[in-house]
Amino acid sequence: MSTAKTVKVRFNLRDKFGDWWEGTTRNQRVIFRIALIGFFFILPFLDNPVFGTNESDFSSVLFYPMGMFAIMAIGLNIIVGKSGILDLGYVAFFAIGAYTHAILNLNFGFPFWINVFLGMGFAMLAGLMLGLPALRLRGDYLAIITLGFGEIVRILAINLNFTGGAAGLAGIAAPPTLFGIEFVVDNPKPFYWLLLTMMLLVIWAYLRLVARRPGRAWEAIREDEDVAEFMGVATMKYKLWGFILGGAVGGAVGAVYSAQVTSIVPEQFTLQLSIMILACVVFGGMGNIWGVALGAALLGYFPEKLRFLSETRIVFFGILMVVMMNIRPNGIIPRKKREKVYDKNTGKEVSR
Amino acid sequence: MDFSILWTEFASLLLDGIVVGAIYALVALGYTLVYGVLRLINFAHSEIFMIGTFASLGVTMMLGFTGFEEPLGILAFLGVFLLVATVAGVASGSAAMLLEVVAYRRLRRNNANRLASLISAIGASLFLVEIFRIITDSKDWDFPRLLEKNSLFEISTAYFTVDKIVVLFGAFGLMFFLDRIIQTTKLGRGIRAVSQDEKTAILMGVDVDRVIAFTFLIGGVLAGVGSAFYMLFYEATKFNVGFLLGISAFTAAVLGGIGNIRGALAGSFALGIIQQFSSAVLGYNWRDVVTFLILVLVLLFKPTGLFGEALQRARV
């Protein structure tokens, strides 16, 4: 059990929201969810001087960095927040997805949708190959290995021919027209909606996993890995799965990214990006998917909105990480579990 | 891949490997000492080094060197270089102590988990790199050539130029000095005690805060002086110089066995030599991949390194 001093928090968003949520009926919840999703879909049309970004196109910002950071943060959260594995090389999965689409499209004419799944597949394979040996190790060593992996991928991209070397690859195809909506370079909206849809899928899958056996297994592993093992949890298997699933998200998103920007260079896939996504997870609240998504969106949004932050955005990220760890290590929306009420016989949670 | 170059240039590559290894060693010692007392990887140590390089540069700029002067005589050079190394050492040492207070101390007091400390260190590293990137405008900054790099003597293809000899002497001297500090002074004993068993050390009256601050100081000073040697040898720096050098130094520390001082030295020279040889055969742009590969392979297959102690399993 954790022996860390519990920080007294005066205001806890999660608990306040949780209290309200407990009081709602099932129908109210459905309406709330639909309204929320609807809000995010129409968000690109809500560009206005008050909370729109002035310097760059709001829709573009919604796609990158806000949307991208959010979905990657969710992916990284599965690894870091849920399974407790510190991954400093998450950008590698992103790069693998991006280059998969680029290479297969430019050289063999593979279409976008195939490449998304292949990108995911290759990223998962990479996760497996790295994870099998590496996940046997302890926290800081593991972190360094993942960092090494991320860098190796980047340097290989610079040095190898089929990745286009330092000049990268250009002329990557956008996704084909879907439901009458065209994907073109100068209109980020369809890409944003695609990203949003993927995010919803990921969140759906994640919530199901977390509510069931895998979620309990991951939590147990993070709380006390040795004891989890004593209680029959196949820790290696679950850690690997956490790693692979997180990688899958990164890979899929990478393919979307390369389709939108249509040209990629190795310098877009740096250690710094890994660290920025990690900052989102840390800021948002490790293990808490809503906090992480919100944190990522905020961290993507504010540097775009506030000019002075724009230039010094990474300085800000660095300070943020130090400050958060020292003052509020659980993030803006902490992971802290709420007490529950169960039925005495079935053991199921009772919703009021 | 031309392997014959290993034979023809053997002495030269070996010498350069040792010189580079000496610089790595000074930085690697910082990683290994901090790991010994805190069981933590000081992620921001690479930036401590980087600060030293700019401090070195700062001294020469303040002294008015533009890089276009006549080279100095040997005594003048030594005087100037001593000043440079001292200022760099002080700058890095103080930066390291400040780093400990800001990024690590509070977490240590609160018994925070490893993850939190590592993230805090990463944040500090990120902050320092970016601040310097902005200040230095992302440019390469050159270090003036203070003296002619004449070759004093040769062994086979190895040219023992003045700068290399200075680096070797200086580095070995420092390492000897460090050994004396660790073995004979009170704080040195404190470092050894805390490295072996923190709880007992506290019970024996060791002031752990002071020992840790001192450890960071020593590590920082070594990195700072190492940075002066680096500037002498490579004659240029940039805001991100810390990263790759830090990875090399860290790999060296791990290769030798993290937490083990002798291991850090052995690993540094070994890595320096391996890097020179592999660059000669594969080309310079593969050097970093080789370094990362060594790092990853060592951590995967022999995490205790060449000399490290067995990793303790938690008592159940």
Added chain:
Amino acid sequence: MSDRLLEIRNLTMKFGGVTALSEVNLHVSEGEIAALIGPNGAGKTTVFNVATGYYSPTAGDILLDNESIVGLKTYKIARKGLARTFQNVRLFGDMTALENVMTGADSRNKVGLIGSMFGTPTSKKDEDRSHKKAAELLNFMGISHRAGQLARNLPYGDQRRLEIARALALEPKVLLLDEPAAGFNPQEKVELGDLIKKIRDAGFAVLLIEHDMSLVMKISDRVSVLDFGQKIAEGTPSEVQNNQKVIDAYLGVAD
């Protein structure tokens, strides 16, 4: 003898130069409460650690229900039916009491990750099973009123019971209890003794490490004594209590 559910044969455990256990022979038979006692540092917890696969023995064999489990991974051994509690309570603090027990119950389920994600019928069945089993066990241990509370917030006594409930969720053949009465007052110890007997009556064989002699004497069928990594005596509680070697071990022999 086939009714020996757990059999430890000639177990030797060396850590570097230190011999923690030397040719130790222990067994737990079906339906019995066996106790393992001895002075501090005798190696009792080490026996548990080796039996559950945390350490690989230097020499010797360990059989669970006549099947050798040496060399198996810890989680596999747990699933085969060897569950334990810990000297210092080690619960999953941020999970509710019910969830703690469910992690143990989960290990008896078949559903994998893909199944959980897609909500297959197997996964739903397994989920229900885990929930129900956990609720039953909390009831059995008398702490069902704590089900929804976070494990870290439970009072000490209930934490100890929760840890036992979690171990029982594995449906073990043999339950290993490591100083379950530590920190209890006499009244609580009596209740614990009754609880352990109840567990035995429900069909679990128990091996417990304990320092409280009166508890051991009251509920154990058989007692083994360890000193400096060697078994020095074994027998019924009263036999062991009067054994001179045991008395010497605890009191120390004058030179």
